[in-house]
Structures are given as structure tokens and as C-alpha cells.
Amino acid sequence: MIETTMAEFLAAHPGLKFTFFGGKGGVGKTVMAGALALALARSGKRTLLASTNPVHSLSGLLAQDVYGAQKPVQGVPNLWAYEIDTKETIARSKNEIREKIGWFLKYADIRTKADEFVESATMNPAFEESAMFENMIDLMFKDEYDAYVFDTAPTANARRLLGMSSVYSLWVNKMMQSREEAKTLKEKLSYSKQKEEKDPLMEYLITFRERMGHAKDLLTDPQKTAFFFVTLPEALPIAVIKRFIHWFHDFGIPVGGVVVNMRIDKEALAADAADFVKNRVAMQDQYMREIDDTFDGLLRAIVPLFDDEVRGVPSLSKTADLLLA
Numbered sequence: 001m002i003e004t005t006m007a008e009f010l011a012a013h014p015g016l017k018f019t020f021f022g023g024k025g026g027v028g029k030t031v032m033a034g035a036l037a038l039a040l041a042r043s044g045k046r047t048l049l050a051s052t053n054p055v056h057s058l059s060g061l062l063a064q065d066v067y068g069a070q071k072p073v074q075g076v077p078n079l080w081a082y083e084i085d086t087k088e089t090i091a092r093s094k095n096e097i098r099e100k101i102g103w104f105l106k107y108a109d110i111r112t113k114a115d116e117f118v119e120s121a122t123m124n125p126a127f128e129e130s131a132m133f134e135n136m137i138d139l140m141f142k143d144e145y146d147a148y149v150f151d152t153a154p155t156a157n158a159r160r161l162l163g164m165s166s167v168y169s170l171w172v173n174k175m176m177q178s179r180e181e182a183k184t185l186k187e188k189l190s191y192s193k194q195k196e197e198k199d200p201l202m203e204y205l206i207t208f209r210e211r212m213g214h215a216k217d218l219l220t221d222p223q224k225t226a227f228f229f230v231t232l233p234e235a236l237p238i239a240v241i242k243r244f245i246h247w248f249h250d251f252g253i254p255v256g257g258v259v260v261n262m263r264i265d266k267e268a269l270a271a272d273a274a275d276f277v278k279n280r281v282a283m284q285d286q287y288m289r290e291i292d293d294t295f296d297g298l299l300r301a302i303v304p305l306f307d308d309e310v311r312g313v314p315s316l317s318k319t320a321d322l323l324l325a
């Protein structure tokens with residue numbers, strides 16, 4: 001049972017600016033992100049649909065090239081789309097890390113090449129995800145649109161960010177304090193007042209702490225931010241979002257609700273439909289009951305299984321109508 005529809009949720013959150021879609025692979029996150037972005041653009045908001053996903057899909061969804069730059073979507077006023085170039089982001093992050101490790105080695109007076117450290121820091125599979133997360137935060141901070149829709153919620157990163165931000169903050173404060181103490185001691189010991197030295201690592205830490213704080217403020221503001229989860233009426237995708245929603249509650253990240261996708265329309269089913277189709281419908285009925293029990297009050301829309309995949313603006317537009325029905 002849907003208590004508050006997607007349309008009602010949007011009407012109740014006029015200041016909604018950052019939306020994300022999470023869920024298991026293949027459930028329709030990209031499609032729903034596209035459909036919501038299209039609906040927001042239609043309502044008059046300058047909207048950016050962005051993919052931070054290394055596997056590119058927005059160009060496919062829109063049937064037009066939106067790779068590598070923010071491009072206006074042909075056929076939809078107010079809508080821009082952007083598939084972020086992962087290679088470029090990763091190369092840039094690697095350079096930034098190399099620079100910071102260099103500063104640190106210099107500060108600590110360690111005479112070793114930074115390269116070894118850079119390799120081990122960036123070999124981590126989480127590095128790519130972090131680089132994409134940074135990219136997303138950059139877009140959010142630039143503030144050039146009324147609304148942003150991100151295909152694929154950076155679930156692990158959002159969680160890590162919010163879980164770690166108070167720890168980082170403590171750590172950076174401690175670092176700053178000991179550096180200040182070291183500096184005044186140095187000043188006391190020197191006879192002539194020396195010109196103040198630039199401290200890039202310190203400056204970076206301060207900026208980083210501010211960025212984290214700002215990102216946390218935006219991502220935990222229920223008027224501005226909503227994470228939506230997409231599921232199918234099937235066991236695994238339900239289990240995945242159950243876990244996500246749990247984490248998000250724990251960290252105070254606003255959950256906008258749950259969208260059920262690919263529900264088979266029973267009305268359209270012929271009496272002589274094949275048994276495997278009938279069985280599938282019975283299975284979906286059973287999981288719909290589980291969804292009702294588990295996501296009480298969070299269900300926003302039930303989108304039917306279409307005859308064909310969703311591709312191009314007209315078919316996305318039809319999906320948007322159903323998402324907001």
C-alpha cells in the first residue's frame with residue numbers, strides 16, 4: 001500500500017535538491033534516476049542528471065551522447081546530463097595524492113620517493129569509488145542547478161563519510177593544535193621574526209575538514225536530500241535495500257523512499273499465459289506482501305514491467321509518468 005506517492009513526496013519537499021538512487025545491479029536505478037530528473041525538469045527546475053557510475057549508461061538511456069561534459073538533453077528543456085569520465089577523475093586524484101604524500105614526506109623529513117606510497121594508496125579498489133565520490137561533491141558544491149539527480153547512490157562512501165567525519169575532525173584539530181604549538185616554539189626560539197612559512201599540508205587539512213563538514217550538512221538535510229531505493233518484487237534486491245536503509249537510518253541520511261520496479265501487470269495477463277509467467281506473478285505477489293511489511297510508509301511507486309527496455313526520451317517520459325502517478 002502506498003501511503004505517500006512520489007508526487008506527494010516531491011510536493012511536500014519543494015526544496016529537494018540532491019536525490020540519489022540505490023539498489024542492486026539491474027533493478028532499474030539508472031532508469032528511475034532518469035525518470036525523476038525528467039519529471040523535475042518538467043516542473044521547471046534546472047536539473048542535472050549525473051552518473052558517477054564507472055559503467056556508463058546515461059548515454060544509452062537517453063539515446064544521446066552525454067559523456068565527459070554537462071550537456072543539454074535534446075528534447076527536454078531544463079535538463080542536462082553528465083556521464084563523468086572516470087579515467088580523468090582517477091588520474092587527477094592520483095596526482096593530488098602524490099602531491100599530498102610529497103608534502104607529508106617533506107614535513108616528516110623522510111627522504112623516500114612518494115611513488116611507492118601512491119601506488120599502494122591507489123591500488124585499493126575503494127579508491128575509484130572515493131574519486132567518484134569527490135567528483136560528486138564537487139558538483140554539489142558548485143551549485144549551478146536547482147536539482148541534481150545522481151544515478152547510483154554512493155552507499156558505502158556516504159556511510160563512510162558520515163561515520164568518519166567526526167573522527168577526521170578530531171584528528172585534524174589535534175594535528176592543527178600540535179602544529180600551532182611547534183610553530184610558536186620556533187618563533188620564540190628565533191631572534192629575528194621570520195617570515196611565516198606556507199604550510200600546504202595544513203592548509204589542505206583545513207580545507208578538507210571544511211569540505212567534509214559541508215558535505216555532511218548537505219547530505220543529512222532532509223529538506224534538501226533524499227536517497228531513494230529501487231527494488232524488484234524479489235528476495236535479493238529486497239534484502240539489499242533492507243540493509244542500506246538500516247545503515248542510512250543509523251547515520252541520519254534521509255531516505256526518500258522505495259520504488260518497486262518491473263511489477264508484472266496482472267490485468268494484461270492472458271488466461272492461457274504460460275505457467276512460468278503465472279508462477280512469476282504468484283512469486284511477485286508474495287514479495288509485494290513482504291515489501292508492504294518491511295517498508296511500511298516508505299513505498300513511493302510501483303512501476304510495471306514494460307514490453308521493452310527503457311531507451312530514449314519518449315520511453316523515459318512514459319516511465320516518469322508512471323513513477324509520479
Ligand SMILES: Nc1ncnc2c1ncn2[C@@H]1O[C@H](COP(=O)(O)OP(=O)(O)O)[C@@H](O)[C@H]1O
Nearest residue numbers: 025026027028029030031262304305306309310
Ligand atoms: N519497468 C521496466 N520494464 C522493462 N525494462 C526495464 C524496466 N526498468 C528497467 N528496465 C530495463 O532493465 C535494464 C536495467 O535497468 P537499469 O536502470 O540500467 O538498472 P541499474 O541501473 O539498476 O543497473 C535496462 O535495460 C532497462 O531498460
Ligand SMILES: [Mg+2]
Nearest residue numbers: 029030053057
Ligand atoms: Mg545503472
